[in-house]
Amino acid sequence: MRSQPFFLSLLLLSATSQVSAALDVAPVTNKTYQEECSACHMAYQPGFLPARSWQKIFDTLDKHFGENAELSAQQTQALKAYAMENAADHSHYKRSRKIMSSLSASDTPLRISEVSYIQRKHREVPDRLITRNPQIKTLGRCEACHPDAKQGDYNEHRVKIPGANGHWEN
Amino acid sequence: MRMATSMTFGLIFLFGAASSYATVVDDQLKAYQAQGAGSFSAQRGEQMWNKDYPDPEEPGKVRNCHVCHGKDFKASGKHAKTGKTIDPLSPSVNRERFTDPQFIEKWFKRNCKWVMDRECTPQEKGDFLMYLKDK
Numbered sequence: 001m002r003s004q005p006f007f008l009s010l011l012l013l014s015a016t017s018q019v020s021a022a023l024d025v026a027p028v029t030n031k032t033y034q035e036e037c038s039a040c041h042m043a044y045q046p047g048f049l050p051a052r053s054w055q056k057i058f059d060t061l062d063k064h065f066g067e068n069a070e071l072s073a074q075q076t077q078a079l080k081a082y083a084m085e086n087a088a089d090h091s092h093y094k095r096s097r098k099i100m101s102s103l104s105a106s107d108t109p110l111r112i113s114e115v116s117y118i119q120r121k122h123r124e125v126p127d128r129l130i131t132r133n134p135q136i137k138t139l140g141r142c143e144a145c146h147p148d149a150k151q152g153d154y155n156e157h158r159v160k161i162p163g164a165n166g167h168w169e170n
Numbered sequence: 171m172r173m174a175t176s177m178t179f180g181l182i183f184l185f186g187a188a189s190s191y192a193t194v195v196d197d198q199l200k201a202y203q204a205q206g207a208g209s210f211s212a213q214r215g216e217q218m219w220n221k222d223y224p225d226p227e228e229p230g231k232v233r234n235c236h237v238c239h240g241k242d243f244k245a246s247g248k249h250a251k252t253g254k255t256i257d258p259l260s261p262s263v264n265r266e267r268f269t270d271p272q273f274i275e276k277w278f279k280r281n282c283k284w285v286m287d288r289e290c291t292p293q294e295k296g297d298f299l300m301y302l303k304d305k
């Protein structure tokens with residue numbers, strides 16, 4: 001009888017550790033980052049780019065891929081710090097480590113889709129399913145095919161490409 | 171009795187929501203006048219809403235409000251590049267519109283710079299709010 005709660009908590013522990021082990025990148029935990037970035041696109045997890053990339057991105061928000069995405073100086077500093085602290089080079093998550101090992105020390109990608117590891121992982125998906133797919137159009141819309149992208153889950157087996165008859169397996 | 175109570179609450183809710191955006195807009199208009207703007211004109215605001223501005227990056231192309239907000243301010247818009255849905259500009263269909271002064275200023279700054287290649291003057295911001303506040 002006394003061992004039951006202990007057993008239960010063990011079960012719970014293993015369940016939670018399984019959840020975090022299944023995640024590919026650390027989920028976003030900063031509320032302002034989540035809100036501000038997702039005003040225009042998915043709030044990409046900082047673990048997708050090295051700190052040097054985030055530094056450059058937050059220093060040039062007035063020219064953000066052809067858009068003006070300026071924030072107040074105070075907010076820019078706070079979100080830049082958050083992104084840099086949680087960047088791929090400071091993360092132990094699987095995809096972050098793989099992203100870092102695919103980059104050379106001088107690479108400062110400004111788009112996640114420019115990272116060679118990300119390109120390699122999407123190479124088998126034909127253009128007609130992404131860029132020429134009217135429901136998607138760009139590799140930047142992670143959540144269009146990765147249903148749990150916002151939670152940091154990019155598992156290949158859960159990919160569902162709109163307009164591609166069922167789920168995608170290569 | 172019950173119905174009367176819920177109706178009272180319903181009315182408070184309705185007027186509460188309506189007055190909160192109206193108060194925010196009024197405060198913004200006063201602030202623009204304190205920054206040097208004169209009286210505001212919904213007609214000038216409408217002209218801004220419909221005007222094309224030269225695209226500084228692609229010669230021959232134009233930018234305007236409709237690119238992302240659509241022509242109908244009561245309908246949702248769509249971000250020109252990312253495809254993200256933009257909630258309607260009209261406060262009569264979007265209860266959150268014009269309820270947060272910081273949000274208003276943030277997007278005036280970004281969007282005026284993107285569309286017009288410069289910040290809007292307090293006069294222009296007031297004219298624009300004047301046009302949209304009763305829509």
